[in-house]
Amino acid sequence: MVAREPSETRILSVASEHLRLHGLRRFTVVAVAEEAGMTHANVYRYFPSRVALVDAVVDVWLKATERRLADIADGPDPAEDKLERLILALAKANRDLLHEDPHLFAALSQAVAKRHAISRRNRARVRALFERVIDDGIATGAFEPRDRDRAIAFVIDATHRFIHPAALELEADVPQESVDARLSTLIRVALRTLATGVI
Amino acid sequence: MVAREPSETRILSVASEHLRLHGLRRFTVVAVAEEAGMTHANVYRYFPSRVALVDAVVDVWLKATERRLADIADGPDPAEDKLERLILALAKANRDLLHEDPHLFAALSQAVAKRHAISRRNRARVRALFERVIDDGIATGAFEPRDRDRAIAFVIDATHRFIHPAALELEADVPQESVDARLSTLIRVALRTLATGVI
DNA sequence: AAAATGACATAATTTGTAAAATGTCATTGC
DNA sequence: GCAATGACATTTTACAAATTATGTCATTTT
Numbered sequence: 193m194v195a196r197e198p199s200e201t202r203i204l205s206v207a208s209e210h211l212r213l214h215g216l217r218r219f220t221v222v223a224v225a226e227e228a229g230m231t232h233a234n235v236y237r238y239f240p241s242r243v244a245l246v247d248a249v250v251d252v253w254l255k256a257t258e259r260r261l262a263d264i265a266d267g268p269d270p271a272e273d274k275l276e277r278l279i280l281a282l283a284k285a286n287r288d289l290l291h292e293d294p295h296l297f298a299a300l301s302q303a304v305a306k307r308h309a310i311s312r313r314n315r316a317r318v319r320a321l322f323e324r325v326i327d328d329g330i331a332t333g334a335f336e337p338r339d340r341d342r343a344i345a346f347v348i349d350a351t352h353r354f355i356h357p358a359a360l361e362l363e364a365d366v367p368q369e370s371v372d373a374r375l376s377t378l379i380r381v382a383l384r385t386l387a388t389g390v391i
Numbered sequence: 392m393v394a395r396e397p398s399e400t401r402i403l404s405v406a407s408e409h410l411r412l413h414g415l416r417r418f419t420v421v422a423v424a425e426e427a428g429m430t431h432a433n434v435y436r437y438f439p440s441r442v443a444l445v446d447a448v449v450d451v452w453l454k455a456t457e458r459r460l461a462d463i464a465d466g467p468d469p470a471e472d473k474l475e476r477l478i479l480a481l482a483k484a485n486r487d488l489l490h491e492d493p494h495l496f497a498a499l500s501q502a503v504a505k506r507h508a509i510s511r512r513n514r515a516r517v518r519a520l521f522e523r524v525i526d527d528g529i530a531t532g533a534f535e536p537r538d539r540d541r542a543i544a545f546v547i548d549a550t551h552r553f554i555h556p557a558a559l560e561l562e563a564d565v566p567q568e569s570v571d572a573r574l575s576t577l578i579r580v581a582l583r584t585l586a587t588g589v590i
Numbered sequence: 591a592a593a594a595t596g597a598c599a600t601a602a603t604t605t606g607t608a609a610a611a612t613g614t615c616a617t618t619g620c
Numbered sequence: 621g622c623a624a625t626g627a628c629a630t631t632t633t634a635c636a637a638a639t640t641a642t643g644t645c646a647t648t649t650t
Contacts, residue, residue: 352552381584390583
Protein backbone atom coordinates (compact mmCIF):
# COMPACT_ATOMS: atom_id res chain seq x y z
CA MET A 193 0.00 0.00 0.00
CA VAL A 194 2.53 2.59 -1.15
CA ALA A 195 1.21 6.03 -2.04
CA ARG A 196 2.60 6.88 -5.46
CA GLU A 197 -0.08 9.46 -6.21
CA PRO A 198 0.25 12.98 -4.88
CA SER A 199 -1.73 13.41 -1.66
CA GLU A 200 -4.70 15.34 -2.99
CA THR A 201 -5.37 12.83 -5.73
CA ARG A 202 -4.83 9.94 -3.37
CA ILE A 203 -7.24 11.34 -0.80
CA LEU A 204 -9.81 11.90 -3.50
CA SER A 205 -9.59 8.38 -4.86
CA VAL A 206 -9.68 6.80 -1.41
CA ALA A 207 -12.65 9.02 -0.52
CA SER A 208 -14.37 8.00 -3.71
CA GLU A 209 -13.90 4.32 -2.98
CA HIS A 210 -14.95 4.80 0.61
CA LEU A 211 -18.14 6.60 -0.37
CA ARG A 212 -19.04 4.02 -2.97
CA LEU A 213 -18.53 1.10 -0.59
CA HIS A 214 -19.79 2.45 2.72
CA GLY A 215 -22.12 5.32 1.87
CA LEU A 216 -22.46 8.84 3.21
CA ARG A 217 -23.40 7.85 6.75
CA ARG A 218 -20.22 5.89 7.38
CA PHE A 219 -17.97 8.20 5.42
CA THR A 220 -15.53 9.80 7.89
CA VAL A 221 -12.48 11.94 7.32
CA VAL A 222 -10.60 9.89 9.89
CA ALA A 223 -11.26 6.64 8.05
CA VAL A 224 -10.37 8.11 4.66
CA ALA A 225 -7.15 9.55 6.09
CA GLU A 226 -6.17 6.25 7.63
CA GLU A 227 -6.86 4.37 4.40
CA ALA A 228 -4.78 6.97 2.57
CA GLY A 229 -1.94 6.42 5.04
CA MET A 230 -1.93 9.79 6.79
CA THR A 231 -3.50 11.55 9.75
CA HIS A 232 -6.85 13.22 9.32
CA ALA A 233 -5.33 16.63 9.99
CA ASN A 234 -3.44 16.37 6.75
CA VAL A 235 -6.63 15.83 4.79
CA TYR A 236 -7.67 19.32 5.86
CA ARG A 237 -4.64 20.71 4.05
CA TYR A 238 -6.36 19.73 0.82
CA PHE A 239 -10.07 19.80 1.60
CA PRO A 240 -11.58 22.41 3.90
CA SER A 241 -14.26 20.12 5.37
CA ARG A 242 -15.87 16.73 5.25
CA VAL A 243 -18.71 18.07 3.14
CA ALA A 244 -16.21 19.64 0.75
CA LEU A 245 -14.48 16.28 0.38
CA VAL A 246 -17.72 14.51 -0.41
CA ASP A 247 -18.64 17.27 -2.84
CA ALA A 248 -15.26 16.89 -4.52
CA VAL A 249 -16.00 13.19 -5.08
CA VAL A 250 -19.41 14.02 -6.52
CA ASP A 251 -17.87 16.77 -8.62
CA VAL A 252 -15.51 14.32 -10.31
CA TRP A 253 -18.54 12.42 -11.54
CA LEU A 254 -20.43 15.57 -12.50
CA LYS A 255 -17.53 16.93 -14.49
CA ALA A 256 -16.97 13.64 -16.30
CA THR A 257 -20.64 13.57 -17.21
CA GLU A 258 -20.51 17.20 -18.31
CA ARG A 259 -17.62 16.41 -20.62
CA ARG A 260 -19.61 13.73 -22.38
CA LEU A 261 -22.55 16.11 -22.70
CA ALA A 262 -20.32 18.87 -24.02
CA ASP A 263 -18.98 16.49 -26.67
CA ILE A 264 -22.53 15.98 -27.86
CA ALA A 265 -23.41 19.68 -27.72
CA ASP A 266 -20.29 20.69 -29.59
CA GLY A 267 -20.55 18.02 -32.26
CA PRO A 268 -21.15 18.70 -35.94
CA ASP A 269 -24.60 17.11 -36.03
CA PRO A 270 -27.93 18.84 -36.55
CA ALA A 271 -29.29 20.59 -33.45
CA GLU A 272 -32.30 18.27 -33.35
CA ASP A 273 -30.09 15.20 -33.08
CA LYS A 274 -27.83 16.84 -30.55
CA LEU A 275 -30.71 17.93 -28.34
CA GLU A 276 -32.16 14.43 -28.38
CA ARG A 277 -28.82 12.86 -27.55
CA LEU A 278 -28.16 15.47 -24.89
CA ILE A 279 -31.40 14.66 -23.08
CA LEU A 280 -30.95 10.91 -23.46
CA ALA A 281 -27.34 11.01 -22.27
CA LEU A 282 -28.17 13.11 -19.22
CA ALA A 283 -31.13 10.94 -18.29
CA LYS A 284 -29.09 7.79 -18.77
CA ALA A 285 -26.12 9.07 -16.79
CA ASN A 286 -28.27 9.86 -13.77
CA ARG A 287 -30.36 6.73 -14.05
CA ASP A 288 -27.31 4.49 -14.39
CA LEU A 289 -25.72 6.13 -11.38
CA LEU A 290 -28.83 5.42 -9.33
CA HIS A 291 -28.54 1.72 -10.08
CA GLU A 292 -24.81 1.22 -10.30
CA ASP A 293 -23.59 3.42 -7.47
CA PRO A 294 -26.49 4.17 -5.13
CA HIS A 295 -24.25 5.74 -2.50
CA LEU A 296 -22.74 8.22 -4.91
CA PHE A 297 -26.22 8.87 -6.26
CA ALA A 298 -27.43 9.62 -2.74
CA ALA A 299 -24.55 12.04 -2.22
CA LEU A 300 -25.38 13.76 -5.49
CA SER A 301 -29.03 13.84 -4.55
CA GLN A 302 -28.21 15.55 -1.27
CA ALA A 303 -25.91 18.06 -2.91
CA VAL A 304 -28.74 18.95 -5.27
CA ALA A 305 -31.39 19.09 -2.55
CA LYS A 306 -29.22 21.26 -0.33
CA ARG A 307 -28.18 23.40 -3.28
CA HIS A 308 -24.45 22.95 -2.79
CA ALA A 309 -22.22 25.11 -4.96
CA ILE A 310 -21.06 22.13 -7.05
CA SER A 311 -24.63 21.25 -7.94
CA ARG A 312 -25.68 24.84 -8.68
CA ARG A 313 -22.68 25.26 -10.95
CA ASN A 314 -23.23 21.93 -12.65
CA ARG A 315 -26.84 22.88 -13.20
CA ALA A 316 -25.82 26.20 -14.72
CA ARG A 317 -23.29 24.56 -17.02
CA VAL A 318 -25.67 21.83 -18.16
CA ARG A 319 -28.32 24.44 -18.76
CA ALA A 320 -25.80 26.39 -20.82
CA LEU A 321 -25.29 23.29 -22.97
CA PHE A 322 -29.03 23.10 -23.60
CA GLU A 323 -29.05 26.79 -24.45
CA ARG A 324 -26.13 26.35 -26.80
CA VAL A 325 -27.78 23.53 -28.71
CA ILE A 326 -31.10 25.31 -28.90
CA ASP A 327 -29.43 28.52 -30.05
CA ASP A 328 -27.58 26.41 -32.61
CA GLY A 329 -30.90 25.07 -33.83
CA ILE A 330 -32.35 28.55 -34.04
CA ALA A 331 -29.32 29.77 -35.99
CA THR A 332 -29.62 26.98 -38.54
CA GLY A 333 -33.37 27.35 -38.80
CA ALA A 334 -34.06 23.89 -37.36
CA PHE A 335 -35.85 25.49 -34.41
CA GLU A 336 -38.12 28.49 -34.68
CA PRO A 337 -39.48 29.28 -31.23
CA ARG A 338 -41.25 32.59 -30.79
CA ASP A 339 -39.53 33.07 -27.45
CA ARG A 340 -36.07 31.56 -27.00
CA ASP A 341 -35.98 31.70 -23.18
CA ARG A 342 -39.42 30.22 -22.90
CA ALA A 343 -38.40 27.40 -25.22
CA ILE A 344 -35.39 26.57 -23.07
CA ALA A 345 -37.45 26.56 -19.89
CA PHE A 346 -40.00 24.35 -21.61
CA VAL A 347 -37.46 21.70 -22.57
CA ILE A 348 -35.99 21.62 -19.08
CA ASP A 349 -39.38 21.53 -17.35
CA ALA A 350 -40.81 18.86 -19.63
CA THR A 351 -37.84 16.53 -19.22
CA HIS A 352 -37.48 17.14 -15.47
CA ARG A 353 -39.08 13.85 -14.55
CA PHE A 354 -36.43 11.86 -16.40
CA ILE A 355 -33.43 13.89 -15.34
CA HIS A 356 -33.72 15.21 -11.80
CA PRO A 357 -32.38 12.84 -9.12
CA ALA A 358 -35.42 13.35 -6.90
CA ALA A 359 -37.70 12.37 -9.76
CA LEU A 360 -35.58 9.40 -10.79
CA GLU A 361 -35.69 7.93 -7.30
CA LEU A 362 -39.47 7.78 -7.56
CA GLU A 363 -39.29 5.50 -10.55
CA ALA A 364 -36.34 3.36 -9.56
CA ASP A 365 -38.40 0.19 -9.90
CA VAL A 366 -40.20 0.99 -13.14
CA PRO A 367 -38.88 -1.14 -16.03
CA GLN A 368 -36.29 0.79 -17.96
CA GLU A 369 -37.91 0.05 -21.30
CA SER A 370 -41.14 1.66 -20.14
CA VAL A 371 -39.32 4.77 -18.95
CA ASP A 372 -37.34 4.88 -22.19
CA ALA A 373 -40.51 4.75 -24.25
CA ARG A 374 -42.07 7.63 -22.34
CA LEU A 375 -38.92 9.73 -22.55
CA SER A 376 -38.74 9.04 -26.24
CA THR A 377 -42.28 10.36 -26.66
CA LEU A 378 -41.45 13.45 -24.66
CA ILE A 379 -38.36 14.17 -26.73
CA ARG A 380 -40.30 13.77 -29.95
CA VAL A 381 -42.88 16.30 -28.72
CA ALA A 382 -40.19 18.70 -27.55
CA LEU A 383 -38.35 18.58 -30.89
CA ARG A 384 -41.57 19.03 -32.82
CA THR A 385 -42.55 21.92 -30.57
CA LEU A 386 -39.23 23.70 -31.07
CA ALA A 387 -39.41 23.14 -34.82
CA THR A 388 -42.94 24.39 -35.34
CA GLY A 389 -42.86 27.58 -33.29
CA VAL A 390 -45.71 26.72 -30.96
CA ILE A 391 -43.93 28.47 -28.09
CA MET B 392 -65.40 20.57 25.77
CA VAL B 393 -68.40 18.38 25.09
CA ALA B 394 -68.08 15.89 22.27
CA ARG B 395 -71.14 16.25 20.13
CA GLU B 396 -69.56 14.60 17.14
CA PRO B 397 -69.42 10.84 16.89
CA SER B 398 -66.06 9.55 18.05
CA GLU B 399 -64.53 8.69 14.70
CA THR B 400 -65.24 12.13 13.28
CA ARG B 401 -64.07 13.81 16.43
CA ILE B 402 -60.80 11.89 16.49
CA LEU B 403 -60.25 12.77 12.87
CA SER B 404 -60.82 16.48 13.35
CA VAL B 405 -58.65 16.61 16.46
CA ALA B 406 -55.96 14.67 14.63
CA SER B 407 -56.21 17.04 11.70
CA GLU B 408 -55.79 20.09 13.93
CA HIS B 409 -52.97 18.42 15.81
CA LEU B 410 -51.08 17.58 12.64
CA ARG B 411 -51.52 21.06 11.21
CA LEU B 412 -50.30 22.76 14.39
CA HIS B 413 -47.57 20.44 15.62
CA GLY B 414 -46.45 18.45 12.59
CA LEU B 415 -45.79 14.76 12.03
CA ARG B 416 -42.95 14.45 14.52
CA ARG B 417 -45.00 15.59 17.50
CA PHE B 418 -48.20 13.90 16.38
CA THR B 419 -49.00 11.20 18.96
CA VAL B 420 -52.05 9.01 19.37
CA VAL B 421 -51.96 9.66 23.11
CA ALA B 422 -52.12 13.44 22.65
CA VAL B 423 -54.88 13.22 20.07
CA ALA B 424 -56.88 10.91 22.32
CA GLU B 425 -56.51 13.21 25.29
CA GLU B 426 -57.55 16.23 23.26
CA ALA B 427 -60.54 14.26 22.02
CA GLY B 428 -61.47 13.37 25.61
CA MET B 429 -60.84 9.65 25.58
CA THR B 430 -58.09 7.14 26.25
CA HIS B 431 -55.71 6.28 23.47
CA ALA B 432 -56.92 2.68 23.46
CA ASN B 433 -60.25 3.86 22.18
CA VAL B 434 -58.66 5.55 19.20
CA TYR B 435 -57.57 2.10 18.06
CA ARG B 436 -61.21 1.06 17.83
CA TYR B 437 -61.49 3.44 14.87
CA PHE B 438 -58.01 3.60 13.41
CA PRO B 439 -55.76 0.56 13.27
CA SER B 440 -52.51 2.47 13.76
CA ARG B 441 -50.90 5.85 14.13
CA VAL B 442 -49.90 5.84 10.48
CA ALA B 443 -53.45 4.94 9.48
CA LEU B 444 -54.73 7.93 11.46
CA VAL B 445 -52.31 10.30 9.78
CA ASP B 446 -53.23 8.81 6.42
CA ALA B 447 -56.90 9.34 7.20
CA VAL B 448 -56.20 13.03 7.80
CA VAL B 449 -54.29 13.28 4.53
CA ASP B 450 -57.04 11.37 2.78
CA VAL B 451 -59.65 13.94 3.80
CA TRP B 452 -57.65 16.55 1.94
CA LEU B 453 -56.98 14.29 -1.03
CA LYS B 454 -60.66 13.43 -1.40
CA ALA B 455 -61.73 17.07 -1.16
CA THR B 456 -59.22 17.94 -3.86
CA GLU B 457 -60.36 15.02 -5.98
CA ARG B 458 -63.95 16.25 -5.77
CA ARG B 459 -62.97 19.65 -7.13
CA LEU B 460 -61.03 17.97 -9.92
CA ALA B 461 -63.93 15.67 -10.72
CA ASP B 462 -66.22 18.68 -10.99
CA ILE B 463 -63.92 20.06 -13.66
CA ALA B 464 -63.55 16.74 -15.46
CA ASP B 465 -67.31 16.13 -15.49
CA GLY B 466 -68.26 19.64 -16.55
CA PRO B 467 -69.89 20.49 -19.88
CA ASP B 468 -66.93 22.43 -21.25
CA PRO B 469 -64.69 21.47 -24.16
CA ALA B 470 -62.06 18.86 -23.30
CA GLU B 471 -59.27 21.32 -24.01
CA ASP B 472 -60.56 23.74 -21.40
CA LYS B 473 -61.19 20.98 -18.91
CA LEU B 474 -57.71 19.51 -19.31
CA GLU B 475 -56.13 22.90 -18.81
CA ARG B 476 -58.22 23.62 -15.73
CA LEU B 477 -57.56 20.12 -14.39
CA ILE B 478 -53.82 20.58 -14.57
CA LEU B 479 -53.94 24.10 -13.16
CA ALA B 480 -56.26 23.09 -10.31
CA LEU B 481 -54.12 20.12 -9.34
CA ALA B 482 -50.91 22.12 -9.47
CA LYS B 483 -52.47 24.93 -7.47
CA ALA B 484 -53.96 22.62 -4.85
CA ASN B 485 -50.60 21.03 -4.11
CA ARG B 486 -48.67 24.25 -4.29
CA ASP B 487 -51.11 26.06 -1.98
CA LEU B 488 -50.92 23.21 0.49
CA LEU B 489 -47.14 23.48 0.55
CA HIS B 490 -47.37 27.12 1.58
CA GLU B 491 -50.50 27.18 3.69
CA ASP B 492 -50.20 23.93 5.62
CA PRO B 493 -46.59 22.73 5.44
CA HIS B 494 -47.14 20.01 8.02
CA LEU B 495 -50.02 18.44 6.13
CA PHE B 496 -47.99 18.81 2.95
CA ALA B 497 -45.10 16.95 4.59
CA ALA B 498 -47.46 14.15 5.63
CA LEU B 499 -48.81 13.93 2.09
CA SER B 500 -45.29 13.99 0.73
CA GLN B 501 -44.31 11.05 2.94
CA ALA B 502 -47.42 9.08 2.05
CA VAL B 503 -46.53 9.54 -1.61
CA ALA B 504 -42.84 8.74 -1.14
CA LYS B 505 -43.63 5.60 0.85
CA ARG B 506 -46.39 4.63 -1.54
CA HIS B 507 -49.11 4.36 1.05
CA ALA B 508 -52.41 2.93 -0.15
CA ILE B 509 -54.18 6.30 0.13
CA SER B 510 -51.65 7.91 -2.18
CA ARG B 511 -51.62 5.06 -4.70
CA ARG B 512 -55.41 5.13 -4.86
CA ASN B 513 -55.51 8.90 -5.13
CA ARG B 514 -53.00 8.71 -7.93
CA ALA B 515 -55.07 6.13 -9.74
CA ARG B 516 -58.24 8.18 -9.40
CA VAL B 517 -56.61 11.41 -10.52
CA ARG B 518 -55.10 9.58 -13.45
CA ALA B 519 -58.55 8.27 -14.29
CA LEU B 520 -59.80 11.86 -14.40
CA PHE B 521 -57.07 12.75 -16.87
CA GLU B 522 -57.98 9.70 -18.93
CA ARG B 523 -61.63 10.64 -18.86
CA VAL B 524 -61.00 14.17 -20.10
CA ILE B 525 -58.60 13.02 -22.80
CA ASP B 526 -61.02 10.32 -23.93
CA ASP B 527 -63.70 12.99 -23.96
CA GLY B 528 -61.51 15.12 -26.19
CA ILE B 529 -60.86 12.18 -28.49
CA ALA B 530 -64.58 11.43 -28.70
CA THR B 531 -65.43 15.01 -29.67
CA GLY B 532 -62.53 15.25 -32.09
CA ALA B 533 -60.74 17.94 -30.10
CA PHE B 534 -57.82 15.58 -29.53
CA GLU B 535 -56.47 13.23 -32.15
CA PRO B 536 -53.53 11.36 -30.68
CA ARG B 537 -52.23 8.37 -32.60
CA ASP B 538 -51.84 6.43 -29.38
CA ARG B 539 -54.21 7.19 -26.55
CA ASP B 540 -52.19 5.59 -23.75
CA ARG B 541 -49.02 7.27 -24.87
CA ALA B 542 -50.80 10.61 -24.93
CA ILE B 543 -51.99 10.18 -21.36
CA ALA B 544 -48.52 9.23 -20.16
CA PHE B 545 -47.10 12.23 -22.00
CA VAL B 546 -49.41 14.71 -20.27
CA ILE B 547 -48.66 13.26 -16.85
CA ASP B 548 -44.91 13.11 -17.44
CA ALA B 549 -44.67 16.60 -18.87
CA THR B 550 -46.60 18.21 -16.03
CA HIS B 551 -44.87 16.18 -13.32
CA ARG B 552 -42.64 19.04 -12.26
CA PHE B 553 -45.60 21.24 -11.38
CA ILE B 554 -47.72 18.60 -9.70
CA HIS B 555 -45.66 16.09 -7.76
CA PRO B 556 -44.99 17.06 -4.12
CA ALA B 557 -41.31 16.12 -4.37
CA ALA B 558 -40.92 18.40 -7.38
CA LEU B 559 -42.89 21.26 -5.80
CA GLU B 560 -40.66 21.26 -2.74
CA LEU B 561 -37.68 21.97 -4.98
CA GLU B 562 -39.23 25.19 -6.21
CA ALA B 563 -40.82 26.40 -3.01
CA ASP B 564 -38.94 29.68 -3.20
CA VAL B 565 -39.37 30.40 -6.90
CA PRO B 566 -41.81 33.29 -7.48
CA GLN B 567 -45.25 31.92 -8.20
CA GLU B 568 -45.69 34.09 -11.29
CA SER B 569 -42.60 32.58 -12.85
CA VAL B 570 -43.80 29.06 -12.14
CA ASP B 571 -47.25 29.94 -13.48
CA ALA B 572 -45.77 31.24 -16.70
CA ARG B 573 -43.77 28.08 -17.26
CA LEU B 574 -46.72 25.84 -16.47
CA SER B 575 -48.86 27.87 -18.83
CA THR B 576 -46.35 27.25 -21.62
CA LEU B 577 -46.28 23.56 -20.87
CA ILE B 578 -50.07 23.32 -20.95
CA ARG B 579 -50.23 25.15 -24.26
CA VAL B 580 -47.75 22.69 -25.75
CA ALA B 581 -49.60 19.70 -24.31
CA LEU B 582 -52.95 20.85 -25.70
CA ARG B 583 -51.44 21.58 -29.08
CA THR B 584 -49.74 18.20 -29.08
CA LEU B 585 -52.95 16.36 -28.29
CA ALA B 586 -54.83 18.33 -30.91
CA THR B 587 -52.39 17.82 -33.75
CA GLY B 588 -51.69 14.11 -33.43
CA VAL B 589 -47.95 14.36 -32.94
CA ILE B 590 -48.04 11.45 -30.56
C1' DA C 591 9.12 25.96 2.23
C1' DA C 592 5.82 22.35 1.73
C1' DA C 593 4.00 18.24 3.82
C1' DA C 594 2.63 16.08 7.64
C1' DT C 595 1.84 15.48 12.50
C1' DG C 596 0.28 15.61 17.54
C1' DA C 597 -2.31 17.89 20.61
C1' DC C 598 -6.34 20.21 21.38
C1' DA C 599 -11.22 22.42 21.50
C1' DT C 600 -15.63 21.77 19.66
C1' DA C 601 -19.31 19.14 17.40
C1' DA C 602 -21.57 14.96 16.25
C1' DT C 603 -22.56 10.13 17.14
C1' DT C 604 -23.13 6.25 19.81
C1' DT C 605 -24.52 3.81 23.88
C1' DG C 606 -27.18 2.72 27.73
C1' DT C 607 -31.26 3.72 30.29
C1' DA C 608 -35.47 5.97 31.69
C1' DA C 609 -39.69 7.60 30.02
C1' DA C 610 -43.31 7.74 26.81
C1' DA C 611 -45.90 6.01 22.97
C1' DT C 612 -47.82 2.22 20.27
C1' DG C 613 -50.68 -1.46 20.00
C1' DT C 614 -53.55 -5.53 22.33
C1' DC C 615 -57.11 -7.33 25.01
C1' DA C 616 -59.96 -8.77 28.82
C1' DT C 617 -63.17 -6.33 31.44
C1' DT C 618 -66.42 -2.54 32.57
C1' DG C 619 -70.27 0.54 31.78
C1' DC C 620 -74.04 2.04 29.26
C1' DG D 621 -74.01 -5.35 21.94
C1' DC D 622 -71.31 -1.26 21.24
C1' DA D 623 -68.25 2.21 23.29
C1' DA D 624 -64.83 2.91 26.21
C1' DT D 625 -61.47 1.77 29.67
C1' DG D 626 -57.39 0.05 32.50
C1' DA D 627 -53.78 -2.84 32.52
C1' DC D 628 -50.11 -4.68 30.06
C1' DA D 629 -46.32 -6.08 26.61
C1' DT D 630 -43.68 -4.17 23.03
C1' DT D 631 -41.65 -0.42 20.44
C1' DT D 632 -39.98 4.35 20.14
C1' DT D 633 -38.29 8.25 21.76
C1' DA D 634 -35.69 11.31 24.98
C1' DC D 635 -31.92 12.21 27.70
C1' DA D 636 -27.14 11.94 29.63
C1' DA D 637 -22.55 10.13 29.46
C1' DA D 638 -19.01 8.44 26.81
C1' DT D 639 -16.96 7.92 22.66
C1' DT D 640 -15.67 9.34 18.19
C1' DA D 641 -15.31 12.75 14.57
C1' DT D 642 -14.55 17.45 12.88
C1' DG D 643 -11.81 21.22 12.41
C1' DT D 644 -7.58 24.28 14.06
C1' DC D 645 -2.91 25.23 14.83
C1' DA D 646 1.73 25.30 16.69
C1' DT D 647 5.42 22.24 15.95
C1' DT D 648 8.09 18.63 13.57
C1' DT D 649 9.73 16.29 9.52
C1' DT D 650 11.51 15.97 4.91
